[in-house]
Amino acid sequence: MILKRTAIRLSDGRELIYFDETPSTDRDGWPDTRQLPPPPPTSQLRYDPLLDEWVAVAAHRQTRTFLPPSDKCPLCPSTPDFASEIPAPDYDVVVFENQFPSFSDRINADEVTELTDLVPVRPGVGRCEVVCFTSDHNSSFGALTPERVRTVVDALADRTRQMSSLPGVAQVFPFENRGIEIGVTLSHPHGQIYAYPMVPPHTQAALRAAQRHAERTGGRNLYADVLEAEQKAQVRVVAANEHWTAYVPAASRWPFEIQLAPNRQVLDIPALTDAERDAFGPIYLDILKRFDALFDRPMPYISAWHQAVTGAGRELGYLHLQLFSIRRAADKLKYLAGSESAMGAFVNDIVPETAAQLLRDAR
Structure with a gap:
């Protein structure tokens, strides 16, 4: 399968990539019409000397979208009545920078460098992306066709390759959370990709x-x-x-x-x-x-x-x-x-x- 890859910028500068299964698909003419504030600065990484581990502190994630009604789902295609994270009226697979990232490259110039002699602090430099598996809000990964799963795998390969080359990235971690019991806050079928600035425990x-x-x-x-x-x-x-x-x-x-x-x-x-x-x-x-x-x-x-x-x-x-x-x-x-x-x-x-x-x- 040969996918068509189209990258655009959302109104706040974040990157969005369409992975289309039909090479003739045209993504021109679907700009992001929202007026969004600038993306938040990156998180802090605080070192825990007792366990020899780094912990990310990302206070801006407290305001992330939480269980919106289906007609206001930010992962559905945009409609004349609601502009979502995906400007186009339909899509196959879409990947975009998370609006509320745990890690990013937007460093705060006023970042502190330590809290005590034993607790250094550094920017949580990395990248977090959202992967939408289908435009169908009521579907699930298990309901995808094998052909669509192949599209998702190819998209993950593309993003792993790109994110692994970013400065400071130690590991790239794609994952999916499913079910409110797990803590999912958006019911649309989707996963995420974390590009960690440290090797996780x-x-x-x-x-x-x-x-x-x-x-x-x-x-x-x-x-x-x-x-x-x-x-x-x-x-x-x-x-x-x-x-x-x-x-x-x-x-x-x-x-x-x-x-x-x-x-x-x-x-x-x-x-x-x-x-x-x-x-x-x-x-x-x-x-x-x-x-x-x-x-x-x-x-x-x-x-x-x-x-x-x-x-x-x-x-x-x-x-x-x-x-x-x-x-x-x-x-x-x-x-x-x-x-x-x-x-x-x-x-x-x-x-x-x-x-x-x-x-x-x-x-």
Whole structure:
């Protein structure tokens, strides 16, 4: 599939990119008619010396859009009665800079540089984008066609490539939140992409484990070895095709969790071949349908692409998609209470092998 890529500027200077499946689509003549204030300055990054982690503080996000009525949805195409974030009257896939970003390149010249001798502060330089999967407000990712999923994957590859090259970006993280139970504030089918100015804690831990494994095994890739072991065991594998394997991790933290990985080591989405991109949609859509079929209702979930970092340790990466839900029963959610929230020590309510069997049986 050859996509037509058209970039424009919204009235406040933010970038918007149309990814059209029909090359003849013309995006001229649809300017942003709103009068928007300038985008906010970037967030602060504050260092936590007790945990050796950076925390972003983005006070402007307190005013972000929260559960608007469907006729005022900022992710729908614009109409004569309402100008949204997307000026055109229809679209296939659209990506644009978030109006309320956690990270951006708009540095505040008056930024403080430290709070105490142990707590330095620096600008949260990076980028945050919104990805609209479809113009249909009432749809979902699981209702997309495999062809549209391929368009989304190509758009994510484009944005990963561009955002990875930005100064100061350490990792690019595409993700989707689905369901009010997860905390979604806009119901239109969409995801986000964060270009982090630091290596996030989860990735730091994964890199440490991967480095130790490489040193013990003469350079073997940890994720590749885990995936191979799961493929041999089969007990936790839920679905597979020529290019991808979907399995429940043996030490799942969430009631229902799947990792979907390419069968060869790939560092990031841009490195996927055409065949791998085509094969992703059918297996991912199958997994999403299984999630919804578990309790015969839409499953709240987080879908997270784990990609290689841009700097040191990049060779240790292995692209994979983590899909998980906080729903543990038809009428019960898993709340992150004392042990998980305060200590980061997870206690799973469902045996991973049981979860895998339930997902295999779900249709």
